Amino acid sequence: MVATPLDHLMLIGGSRVAARDGRWIDSFNPASGGIWARIPRATAEDVGEAVSAASQAFRAGPWPDMQAAERALLMLRLADLVEQDIERLALAETSDNGKPLWEAISQVGRVPKWLRYFAGLSDKQAGDLLPPEQNGILAYTSREPLGVVAAITPWNVPLLLLTWKLAPALVAGNTIVVKPSEIASVSTLLLADLINQAGFPPGVINIVTGYGSEAGTALVAHKDVAKVSFTGSEATGRRIAQTAGDGLKRVTLELGGKSPQIVFSDADLDAAARGISAGIFLASGQTCSAGSRLLVQRSVHKALLDRLSTLCSRAIVGNPLDRRTHLGPLGSKEQLEKVTSYISLGRSEGARCFIDGSRIRVPGFEEGWFCGPTIFTDVDSRMRIAQEEIFGPVLAMIAFDSEEEALHLANDTPYGLAAGIWTQDVGRALQLAPLIQAGTIYANMFRGVSPAAPTGGYKASGIGRENGMDAVREYQQTKTTWANLSSPVADPFPPTSI
Incomplete structure (x- = not known):
């Protein structure tokens, strides 16, 4: 299928690309019922390219060598760019999911606040000094990123809920592949331009679009994905948990509710x-x-x-x-x-x-x-x-x-x-x-949210937490380091007398 002015491209390794086989998905405007845009229908091969780009960016290049303050600066730049483009991004969300424009503007308008909050946490990821087992022994913990994170986002609040995943994952030092809902992908694809303008190294943030049964399944099952963060239905969340479990991947699942x-x-x-x-x-x-x-x-x-x-x-x-x-x-x-x-x-x-x-x-x-x-x-x-x-x-x-x-x-x-x-x-x-x-x-209130307030469910409503310091730790693993500073090393086979 030939590209048209209605088409929006994916972001893989810093480049805007269509699906490898040239297929597209129609995006419908819920108010009119008509087609208003098209998004690439990514294949497993497209997903593999995105994961490969994220994996390469995690292992080499500027991202792993950046100091926390440098990563924070990139997030602050992105926050400024989103703030300058709120109405265009919100209009895309309204056209995709039918949300009243005033509500979409309010929700997209919160994205910079979330980015700035987590940017502020970037240099506050400290480990612990552990009590010594004996004199001359040093033991401490440090928190390290997991690697490549898969973020699968819903259609009802595309950009804000993406930010709930993107911001803590980046603060923790991970790279990421985003798969938005095929029902409402356009605002996320528009964000790709702002990501490049902000100066993120190629491959740190990748965006692929397509059906959950194709692109989503391939992303969750990919061997190089270390963690999956998903917001959506309970049924899909259970399938993701099963697939992730087979690969011993970590998961954050924000699923259904009946509050x-x-x-x-x-x-x-x-x-x-x-x-x-x-x-x-x-x-x-x-x-x-x-x-x-x-x-x-x-x-x-x-x-x-x-x-x-x-x-x-x-x-x-x-x-x-x-x-x-x-x-x-x-x-x-x-x-x-x-x-x-x-x-x-x-x-x-x-x-x-x-x-x-x-x-x-x-x-x-x-x-x-x-x-x-x-x-x-x-x-x-x-x-x-x-x-x-x-x-x-x-x-x-x-x-x-x-x-x-x-x-x-x-x-x-x-x-x-x-x-x-x-x-x-x-x-x-x-x-x-x-x-x-x-x-x-x-x-005596309902539905308040804050970047500082952890959000997540009990029972079938999910696993893990988003927002707050809890969210950053969902994207980290703890390492313990021991060092002998001055303690003598015992002889495991001391001489004995007969």
């Missing part, structure tokens, strides 16, 4: 309604930590539902380029079909579909993949809509009577990524926090 939000009768219901709506409906529910399970104390169930209904009635679903739009389309036609099938399933399970946003026709965008806020009531915790990740703007309300019941329901899910607690009794929230099986707990 509970617990509302007690003493909560500020207006604040809770706003936080709950933002936690499930913004981004059209397409976030792993979306608060999709609403546990409400029975005495305030109706009052909270009334407030949620009022907020939903004001939600504008429409053109993602219109600044007035609150919810854009879902990220793909397949995602729309999945969400609408779950809405049908909820009805068949016996739940009441109190607000149905299953398929919305937006004037001028009739072929777009739009879905509005949906609320189910009369939900039993055993229903599939209460147990399985839908990844859409669908909220399942479950009533409870006691604190003990609320805690049981909160943990009654295979996932454990995040949880919210709404109560004016902060002491109660802090007492419940350690009892909830989730990696992040929010009290």
Whole structure:
């Protein structure tokens, strides 16, 4: 297939390249349903070239000889370049995944903050001096990079979630091969130009695009990849873990979520309604930590539902380029079909579909993949809509009577990524926090993130942590060094007398 002006090239060894066999993947605009760009369909051979470039850059050339401050300077340059190009990068994300432009600008706008935070950690990677076993013996630990890291990123927040992997991996001294989702690769490919402008040595950062079953599988299985960092579905994460396990590779997996939000009768219901709506409906529910399970104390169930209904009635679903739009389309036609099938399933399970946003026709965008806020009531915790990740703007309300019941329901899910607690009794929230099986707990708020705050899941929500110093250590291995400074070396075969 011949290249067109819509095409975007990969980054391998510092060069922008198409797939070796010349094949492309169409990228669809979720608002119109039409093709707006094409990305290379990388083969296993393309992936092998990228890993080879990363491996060479890790072993030789300027990267392994750079001081921590020099690596930090490159990251700071990249942060400045991204900051100057936020709107173009955000527009690419909106065109790829349908996120409202204002939201994409906000998320891409955080990328420089993450890069600068981790650049600041680059010269703070210290080992430990160990207590001597005897006089004259020195023992200490040091932290070393792993080698080539594979980063497989999702379509819902492409650049920011890439930065969660890229920044700590680089700070730790690794090189990296990035494989973005085939649904939303363009913003990552645009970043390639900025990476080269920042002055990263060729091969330190490589970007390949293609299908997970082809490029992704080849990348995870490659013998020279030391670690895989993946954000996406639980099913794909399990397959990656199995493949990585065969090669004894390290993994960081940020997988699915079915996060509970617990509302007690003493909560500020207006604040809770706003936080709950933002936690499930913004981004059209397409976030792993979306608060999709609403546990409400029975005495305030109706009052909270009334407030949620009022907020939903004001939600504008429409053109993602219109600044007035609150919810854009879902990220793909397949995602729309999945969400609408779950809405049908909820009805068949016996739940009441109190607000149905299953398929919305937006004037001028009739072929777009739009879905509005949906609320189910009369939900039993055993229903599939209460147990399985839908990844859409669908909220399942479950009533409870006691604190003990609320805690049981909160943990009654295979996932454990995040949880919210709404109560004016902060002491109660802090007492419940350690009892909830989730990696992040929010009290009277929901979905806050920071480059300094570790993020990750319990149970089926994943392995490892992103962000903070914890993230850097996910990309390092510890070495212990012993040195004899002045202690006499014992004779292993001392002479004996008869």
